[in-house]
Amino acid sequence: MPSQPFHGVLVPVLTPFTPRGEPDSRRFVAFCRWLLDQGAGGLAIFGTTSEANSMSASERMALLDALIEAGIPAEKLMPGVGACSMTEAAGLATHAVGHGCGGVLTLPPFYYKGVPDDGIFAFVSSVVDRVGSPALRIYLYHIPPVAQVGYSLDLVGRLIKAHPQTVIGLKDSSGDWSNTAALLDRYPGFAVFPGSEVFLLDALRKGGAGCITASGNVNVPGIRKLYENWRGPQADALQADVTALRKALQAYPMVPALKRIVAHFHNDPDWAAVRPPMLPLDAAQSSALLADLAELGFTLGERPRSRAA
Amino acid sequence: MPSQPFHGVLVPVLTPFTPRGEPDSRRFVAFCRWLLDQGAGGLAIFGTTSEANSMSASERMALLDALIEAGIPAEKLMPGVGACSMTEAAGLATHAVGHGCGGVLTLPPFYYKGVPDDGIFAFVSSVVDRVGSPALRIYLYHIPPVAQVGYSLDLVGRLIKAHPQTVIGLKDSSGDWSNTAALLDRYPGFAVFPGSEVFLLDALRKGGAGCITASGNVNVPGIRKLYENWRGPQADALQADVTALRKALQAYPMVPALKRIVAHFHNDPDWAAVRPPMLPLDAAQSSALLADLAELGFTLGERPRSRAA
Numbered sequence: 001m002p003s004q005p006f007h008g009v010l011v012p013v014l015t016p017f018t019p020r021g022e023p024d025s026r027r028f029v030a031f032c033r034w035l036l037d038q039g040a041g042g043l044a045i046f047g048t049t050s051e052a053n054s055m056s057a058s059e060r061m062a063l064l065d066a067l068i069e070a071g072i073p074a075e076k077l078m079p080g081v082g083a084c085s086m087t088e089a090a091g092l093a094t095h096a097v098g099h100g101c102g103g104v105l106t107l108p109p110f111y112y113k114g115v116p117d118d119g120i121f122a123f124v125s126s127v128v129d130r131v132g133s134p135a136l137r138i139y140l141y142h143i144p145p146v147a148q149v150g151y152s153l154d155l156v157g158r159l160i161k162a163h164p165q166t167v168i169g170l171k172d173s174s175g176d177w178s179n180t181a182a183l184l185d186r187y188p189g190f191a192v193f194p195g196s197e198v199f200l201l202d203a204l205r206k207g208g209a210g211c212i213t214a215s216g217n218v219n220v221p222g223i224r225k226l227y228e229n230w231r232g233p234q235a236d237a238l239q240a241d242v243t244a245l246r247k248a249l250q251a252y253p254m255v256p257a258l259k260r261i262v263a264h265f266h267n268d269p270d271w272a273a274v275r276p277p278m279l280p281l282d283a284a285q286s287s288a289l290l291a292d293l294a295e296l297g298f299t300l301g302e303r304p305r306s307r308a309a
Numbered sequence: 310m311p312s313q314p315f316h317g318v319l320v321p322v323l324t325p326f327t328p329r330g331e332p333d334s335r336r337f338v339a340f341c342r343w344l345l346d347q348g349a350g351g352l353a354i355f356g357t358t359s360e361a362n363s364m365s366a367s368e369r370m371a372l373l374d375a376l377i378e379a380g381i382p383a384e385k386l387m388p389g390v391g392a393c394s395m396t397e398a399a400g401l402a403t404h405a406v407g408h409g410c411g412g413v414l415t416l417p418p419f420y421y422k423g424v425p426d427d428g429i430f431a432f433v434s435s436v437v438d439r440v441g442s443p444a445l446r447i448y449l450y451h452i453p454p455v456a457q458v459g460y461s462l463d464l465v466g467r468l469i470k471a472h473p474q475t476v477i478g479l480k481d482s483s484g485d486w487s488n489t490a491a492l493l494d495r496y497p498g499f500a501v502f503p504g505s506e507v508f509l510l511d512a513l514r515k516g517g518a519g520c521i522t523a524s525g526n527v528n529v530p531g532i533r534k535l536y537e538n539w540r541g542p543q544a545d546a547l548q549a550d551v552t553a554l555r556k557a558l559q560a561y562p563m564v565p566a567l568k569r570i571v572a573h574f575h576n577d578p579d580w581a582a583v584r585p586p587m588l589p590l591d592a593a594q595s596s597a598l599l600a601d602l603a604e605l606g607f608t609l610g611e612r613p614r615s616r617a618a
Contacts, residue, residue: 021395021435048420048421053393053394053418053420053421054393054394054395054418054420054421055394055396056366056392056394056396056397056400057365057366057397059394059396083365084362084363084393085362085363085364085365085368085584086330086363086584086585087364087365087368088365088366091365108586109362109363109585109586110420111357111362111363111419111455111456112357112362112363112455112586112587113454113455113457115586115587116586116588118588119585119586119587119588120585120586122585122586122588123585123586126330126585145422146420146421146422147420148422148457149586275394275395276395276418276428276429276431276432276435277417277418277421277424277425277428277429277431277432277458278421278424278428279425279427279428279431
């Protein structure tokens with residue numbers, strides 16, 4: 001097994017948009033830096049929470065270029081290269097490898113449904129071949145509730161066997177703990193990240209690498225505290241804390257809710273903008289969300305003043 | 310209501326790939342010309358049957374460029390501009406409008422699931438705004454069995470009302486005749502094309518514009534005969550004929566089966582290639598398919614020799 005470049009609390013970073021709907025690289029760079037300052041173990045930019053699939057390939061590449069130019073360490077970045085076509089996925093992965101990114105998060109092709117495992121295997125293998133670099137590190141992105149197409153347990157094993165130096169981990173956003181547990185049991189040394197901190201303690205107890213979680217956008221410190229103390233006597237209480245916040249967030253459409261929180265606590269209303277087909281929270285939802293968070297005593301760490309706009 | 314540029318039997322054209330997996334523009338041009346020669350009313354290139362979502366935006370644009378350069382009439386073309394991002398969809402639509410295409414076929418954004426109608430409305434409206442051309446003609450592409458996201462009856466009405474000169478038709482691949490019938494009842498003058506010739510006669514009797522059907526790739530003459538004689542005494546018999554062929558095809562994965570048929574009857578084995586995540590038919594499936602077709606007395610019109618490779 002190759003060495004593992006990522007562990008801990010990874011964040012699928014929200015993507016800010018300007019009032020005209022364009023990706024906002026200035027806010028994006030500042031937010032990524034803030035997440036790393038808070039202790040994020042890596043930034044899984046361009047995931048589902050990032051509205052990556054609401055951006056073109058060139059928009060995603062321009063944002064990655066901006067992060068690198070701003071000095072965000074490439075080895076901390078795990079950009080999503082999800083695309084329905086192997087050519088676009090390979091193009092995005094080649095761009096990420098060129099920047100020295102620690103890894104890439106790879107959706108299965110998600111337009112056609114009911115496709116055979118052999119077809120998904122051929123897709124990933126084509127991406128590996130087209131990138132053609134020993135520096136490529138693929139994390140499989142398993143999120144059947146959204147993509148509707150996923151990586152079966154057997155397919156994961158076939159991909160590891162075919163590409164042992166390349167396919168080195170998986171984000172499991174199935175929401176199905178039994179699937180995460182089975183991955184951890186069957187593929188020791190393979191980096192498995194549950195897609196929610198709700199499963200973090202259970203995963204760590206079975207050898208999991210950490211988690212990659214949307215709520216990391218607003219709760220790196222809390223989740224990191226659990227990650228660092230999972231063997232200690234407070235572990236279950238820390239898990240209960242992060243789970244309570246997660247459950248509160250899940251009562252709302254996740255991406256608009258997270259953006260609303262950043263907009264509110266960083267006093268930056270433009271942060272609430274989302275791209276179609278998502279919609280921002282309406283006023284009533286926003287008030288209810290903030291009230292729910294107040295009840296939990298939640299507050300968001302301020303952005304460092306020296307780095308504010 | 311604006312004038313309607315398309316009617317009759319439209320074909321979502323198969324996309325040939327080279328043995329190395331690249332789009333094969335030479336075969337594509339020849340095949341498009343052959344379909345028009347056979348009487349296709351239009352070519353809905355880059356649809357689901359075209360494996361369009363297994364191609365990058367630049368690959369699709371290069372194929373469209375090749376058709377135009379080869380002299381295929383742009384007004385006969387209805388390229389699919391389906392993409393998860395409004396920026397990519399708008400870029401593809403702008404390219405198509407620049408070539409003078411008769412229309413574009415537009416999927417809803419299909420990555421995020423369970424999105425509100427307001428979000429899909431905002432997506433389509435953003436595409437219209439970004440293209441910013443009175444020459445844009447959008448046909449909505451409703452295919453919930455694959456995209457999992459669709460255009461509800463009410464949303465269609467809202468889009469027609471907001472963009473009366475632009476949103477002028479819809480391909481209904483729901484497979485649900487009651488939805489097609491409701492569209493025809495509610496929006497007279499709006500061009501509704503069922504996504505299967507199985508519903509062609511029923512649709513024409515209610516004012517439908519024709520059909521856009523995968524099996525058109527191998528059966529333009531049969532379906533066109535029904536289209537031209539739908540008021541005649543033979544209509545039901547003609548419908549039964551085309552339905553029988555369609556049912557035979559549907560017993561197999563549709564795209565690989567259609568490509569296998571073209572490969573076989575045009576004596577061009579490379580035509581059978583598909584892109585991941587699809588797989589070609591195996592030998593047993595191929596034999597069974599050809600046997601089923603032989604039983605129906607099916608044969609494919611030869612490609613014009615003068616235009617063969």
